[in-house]
Amino acid sequence: xxxxxxxxxxxxxxxxxxxxxxxxxxxxxxxxxxxxxxxxxxxxxxxxxxxxxxxxxxxxxxxxxxxxxxxxxxxxxxxxxxxxxxxxxxxxxxxxxxxxxxxxxxxxxxxxxxxxxxxxxxxxxxxxxxxxxxxxxxxxxxxxxxxxxxxxxxxxxxxxxxxxxxxxxxxxxxxxxxxxxxxxxxxxxxxxxxxxxxxxxxxxxxxxxxxxxxxxxxxxxxxxxxxxxxxxxxxxxxxxxxxxxxxxxxxxxxxxxxxxxxxxxxxxxxxxxxxxxxxxxxxxxxxxxxxxxxxxxxxxxxxxxxxxxxxxxxxxxxxxxxxxxxxxxxxxxxxxxxxxxxxxxxxxxxxxxxxxxxxxxxxxxxxxxxxxxxxxxxxxxxxxxxxxxxxxxxxxxxxxxxxxxxxxxxxxxxxxxxxxxxxxxxxxxxxxxxxxxxxxxxxxxxxxxxxxxxxxxxxxxxxxxxxxxxxxxxxxxxxxxxxxxxxxxxxxxxxxxxxxxxxxxxxxxxxxxxxxxxxxxxxxxxxxxxxxxxxxxxxxxxxxxxxxxxxxxxxxxxxxxxxxxxxxxxxxxxxxxxxxxxxxxxxxxxxxxxxxxxxxxxxxxxxxxxxxxxxxxxxxxxxxxxxxxxxxxxxxxxxxxxxxxxxxxxxxxxxxxxxxxxxxxxxxxxxxxxxxxxxxxxxxxxxxxxxxxxxxxxxxxxxxxxxxxxxxxxxxxxxxxxxxxxxxxxxxxxxxxxxxxxxxx
Numbered sequence: 001x002x003x004x005x006x007x008x009x010x011x012x013x014x015x016x017x018x019x020x021x022x023x024x025x026x027x028x029x030x031x032x033x034x035x036x037x038x039x040x041x042x043x044x045x046x047x048x049x050x051x052x053x054x055x056x057x058x059x060x061x062x063x064x065x066x067x068x069x070x071x072x073x074x075x076x077x078x079x080x081x082x083x084x085x086x087x088x089x090x091x092x093x094x095x096x097x098x099x100x101x102x103x104x105x106x107x108x109x110x111x112x113x114x115x116x117x118x119x120x121x122x123x124x125x126x127x128x129x130x131x132x133x134x135x136x137x138x139x140x141x142x143x144x145x146x147x148x149x150x151x152x153x154x155x156x157x158x159x160x161x162x163x164x165x166x167x168x169x170x171x172x173x174x175x176x177x178x179x180x181x182x183x184x185x186x187x188x189x190x191x192x193x194x195x196x197x198x199x200x201x202x203x204x205x206x207x208x209x210x211x212x213x214x215x216x217x218x219x220x221x222x223x224x225x226x227x228x229x230x231x232x233x234x235x236x237x238x239x240x241x242x243x244x245x246x247x248x249x250x251x252x253x254x255x256x257x258x259x260x261x262x263x264x265x266x267x268x269x270x271x272x273x274x275x276x277x278x279x280x281x282x283x284x285x286x287x288x289x290x291x292x293x294x295x296x297x298x299x300x301x302x303x304x305x306x307x308x309x310x311x312x313x314x315x316x317x318x319x320x321x322x323x324x325x326x327x328x329x330x331x332x333x334x335x336x337x338x339x340x341x342x343x344x345x346x347x348x349x350x351x352x353x354x355x356x357x358x359x360x361x362x363x364x365x366x367x368x369x370x371x372x373x374x375x376x377x378x379x380x381x382x383x384x385x386x387x388x389x390x391x392x393x394x395x396x397x398x399x400x401x402x403x404x405x406x407x408x409x410x411x412x413x414x415x416x417x418x419x420x421x422x423x424x425x426x427x428x429x430x431x432x433x434x435x436x437x438x439x440x441x442x443x444x445x446x447x448x449x450x451x452x453x454x455x456x457x458x459x460x461x462x463x464x465x466x467x468x469x470x471x472x473x474x475x476x477x478x479x480x481x482x483x484x485x486x487x488x489x490x491x492x493x494x495x496x497x498x499x500x501x502x503x504x505x506x507x508x509x510x511x512x513x514x515x516x517x518x519x520x521x522x523x524x525x526x527x528x529x530x531x532x533x534x535x536x537x538x539x540x541x542x543x544x545x546x547x548x549x550x551x552x553x554x555x556x557x558x559x560x561x562x563x564x565x566x567x568x569x570x571x572x573x574x575x576x577x578x579x580x581x582x583x584x585x586x587x588x589x590x591x592x593x594x595x596x597x598x599x600x601x602x603x604x605x606x607x608x609x610x611x612x613x614x615x616x617x618x619x620x621x622x623x624x625x626x627x628x629x630x631x632x633x634x635x636x637x638x639x640x641x642x643x644x645x646x647x648x649x650x651x652x653x654x655x656x657x658x659x660x661x662x663x664x665x666x667x668x669x670x671x672x673x674x675x676x677x678x679x680x681x682x683x684x685x686x687x688x689x690x691x692x693x694x695x696x697x698x699x700x701x702x703x704x705x706x707x708x709x710x711x712x713x714x715x716x717x718x719x720x721x722x723x724x725x726x727x728x729x730x731x732x733x734x735x736x737x738x739x740x741x742x743x744x745x
Contacts, residue, residue, distance in 0.1 A: 015096075015100050015103055015126070015129050015130070016096040019096045019099045020093075022392045022395055023095060023096075023139075023142050023399065024092065025396055026142055028085075029143055029402050029403045031082075031084045032404075033429075034409070034429035035146075037144070037145050040073060040146040041077065041087065041145060045553065047070060049553060053071060064149075064238065065191070065234075066189055067188050068152060068185055068189045069148055069190065073087075076090050081589045087145045088145065091141075091151055092142060094151035094152065095142045095151055097155060099132060101158035101162070102125075102128055103126060105158055105162060105361075106125035106129070106361060106364055107125045108165050109207050110125065110207070119371065121368060123368060123371045124364035124365055124367050124368030130387070130391070131364070131387070131391075134388060134391040134392055135391055136280055136349075136391065136395045136398045137273060139398040140280075140350045140402075141350045142399075147350050149190035150350050152185075152190065153190035153354070154353055154354050156183070156185040157186045157354055159186075160182040161200075165203075168210060180226055180230070184230055187234035191234045191235060191238040192332075192336060192354065193234070194232075195231070198331050199328060202328055202331070205324060206320040207321075262286060262346050264300030266333075266346065266347040268303050269284075269347060270333070270352050273349070273352075274352070274359060277394055280398055282349075282401070282411075283348075283412050283420060285416060307326050308323070308326065311323030311327075324358075325361060327358075328358035329355050329359060332355040345422075367380060405426060405427065406431075408426075409423045409424075410427065419450065420450075421457075424444070424446045424450070427443045428441075428443035432463070437464050437467060440460070444464070453484050458478070458491075459490055459491055461477050462477040462478040462481065462498075463494060466494065466497065466501065471502055474498055478494055478495050478498065489515040489518045489519050489522060490515075492514045492515040493528070496509070496525075496528065497528070499511060500532060505535075505536055509529065513529070523549050523553065526545045526559075527549060527558045527559065530543075530544075531562060534562075534565075546566065547559075560579045560580075561579070561592055563575075563579045564576040564577075564579035564583070567579065568600055568603075573600060580593045580597040584597070591617050591620055591624060594613055594617045594620075595614070595617055595624070597613050598634075599630060602630065602633070602634055602637075611634060614630055614631035618631070623654060625654060625655055629660055631647055632645075632664055636667065636668050641668060649665070659685045659688045659689035659692065662681045662682070662688070663681070663685045666698060666699075666702070667698065678702045679706070682695055682698055682699040686699065692722070694719075696719035696729070697729045700713070700715030700729070700732055701732060703715060704736055704739075716729050716736065717733065
């Protein structure tokens with residue numbers, strides 16, 4: 001067994017601390033919302049609702065089956081909510097632990113069962129761990145929250161290797177049970193672990209030396225039958241998950257020969273990037289028109305053949321380490337090398353997380369031998385120091401690329417301008433999320449030049465046109481997307497939103513129902529349909545839609561908030577309060593329910609309770625404009641006009657384009673008889689939103705107070721054009737006419 005002496009523990013602590021220091025920059029990064037993080041965390045109901053483990057165990061989500069990864073993300077959400085720093089912290093700690101595992105495994109394998117070790121073994125282990133842990137190729141797995149699966153899988157993969165070493169030295173049933181358990185956890189983290197039984201056969205050959213003669217193979221294979229069964233199960237479940245969502249590319253899309261050529265090139269490129277880790281990108285496109293004579297195939301073929309031959313001759317000389325390390329590299333890369341092609345990328349840095357353990361161990365073994373033979377020890381120390389500084393610098397630089405969606409995709413666009421659809425489309429998504437609609441539109445048009453029939457890009461372009469008010473163009477784009485895929489529920493939903501914005505409630509309702517016919521579990525669509533029913537006075541139908549959402553998710557924040565609003569609208573104040581309180585209990589970080597509850601208390605004259613609620617929201621988010629505005633109007637009712645103006649002016653400074661803020665300021669100024677200021681604010685409100693009858697009515701009153709009769713009359717008439725049955729505008733207009741003619745009533 002490994003002796004847990006101070007030297008070993010200090011080495012572990014030092015490696016963990018150094019790894020965390022080098023990679024701590026990930027804590028400053030956000031979620032990559034335009035690449036998987038929204039599916040894995042920010043918009044993942046499976047993760048956010050704290051689902052029980054059985055439901056996670058049986059879920060196929062995002063074209064994957066990795067329940068332990070979902071469970072990990074769910075725990076993070078319970079701890080940190082949607083604060084990316086916490087999620088990155090978990091990944092950072094896992095990577096630090098994996099670096100320690102590399103050191104411990106080297107000691108375990110190179111020590112060959114000894115209780116104590118010489119400095120040469122420690123030197124080799126530390127070098128291997130540093131090469132593995134600080135390398136820039138690790139950045140993608142650590143800095144990208146969605147790649148938690150890499151870190152978890154590696155942790156349990158390495159744990160299983162260690163457990164197997166202990167089992168091989170003393171065959172005990174309980175040790176084998178631990179081995180099976182750890183391997184199952186590795187597969188449930190990421191199915192890339194399915195190669196582990198083959199890896200165990202490799203280390204049976206060397207360094208464990210359990211497989212020296214061919215006749216020793218059958219019992220070792222029989223011993224691993226449960227492990228192979230787990231591998232088969234994990235592999236089948238993953239293929240089913242990926243095939244069902246279309247993640248696996250068909251042979252028609254990419255031929256088998258092209259995949260072989262790409263695989264050889266990837267093998268070469270991964271080693272090249274291990275030795276010279278520069279120009280690392282989040283996305284490497286599949287090469288166009290690959291050929292057996294191309295430079296993308298021949299170097300890989302020569303490399304594989306050359307290293308295999310070199311390893312074979314070294315074996316013949318009694319040194320199997322080269323061949324075993326090389327076979328480890330090939331075997332662990334096999335699931336992701338591209339023969340079964342998942343996604344559009346030709347290769348990815350994250351795929352090297354486990355496979356480079358082989359080269360790292362080989363390098364550590366070389367250093368160990370040099371140290372043992374006392375060959376230039378000072379040179380070895382200098383080389384290691386230079387390597388640590390170089391790898392640390394490059395990794396810290398690479399971490400900054402993962403700061404946000406723009407920093408991530410710009411390097412790909414610059415490297416392959418106009419060639420990588422994913423890069424332009426994802427960059428467009430970032431601009432869209434930031435409200436930079438013109439930049440998003442420009443990138444989407446480039447993406448559509450590359451792939452004119454790509455539905456996702458058409459979908460987002462339709463959303464942009466809708467948000468810009470270019471409804472005819474939006475309709476054309478979305479209908480084109482439907483011609484490509486008539487069963488895309490997202491496009492049907494957006495067409496519904498488009499019809500709703502155009503005032504075509506019946507057409508909107510029809511599109512929402514089509515989307516629900518394809519997928520009855522679309523919570524967003526049901527909520528929108530319920531809201532539409534509510535707006536059109538179909539209260540019972542609205543309530544039915546919200547309750548159907550609750551059948552799918554009993555604690556749906558959206559459904560309960562909308563039910564609360566519906567009950568509030570129909571005067572069922574007690575029921576509305578119950579719904580809002582239930583949301584607050586289940587989702588204490590969601591501020592919409594707090595704000596809605598505050599409005600309910602405000603309207604029912606429970607001013608003290610309303611004030612506490614709005615202040616609580618502002619305690620959680622001092623920049624919550626709705627809460628500021630509502631508290632401002634509450635203070636107006638409580639005759640705290642200075643406090644009201646202070647809050648509303650603060651809201652206006654944060655966002656000067658909000659209609660409600662200017663309207664509320666106008667009302668406060670009217671209460672102070674500051675008619676000119678009231679006119680200014682109400683006029684600004686109407687310039688931003690000219691379809692509000694209440695604002696026209698209030699503006700008419702402000703004009704009338706300043707004896708601006710013509711303007712007052714025009715304002716009241718505008719209110720009546722928008723709402724012929726407006727409760728006060730007609731009365732105010734009649735009073736104005738009487739006042740102008742001198743006939744006071």
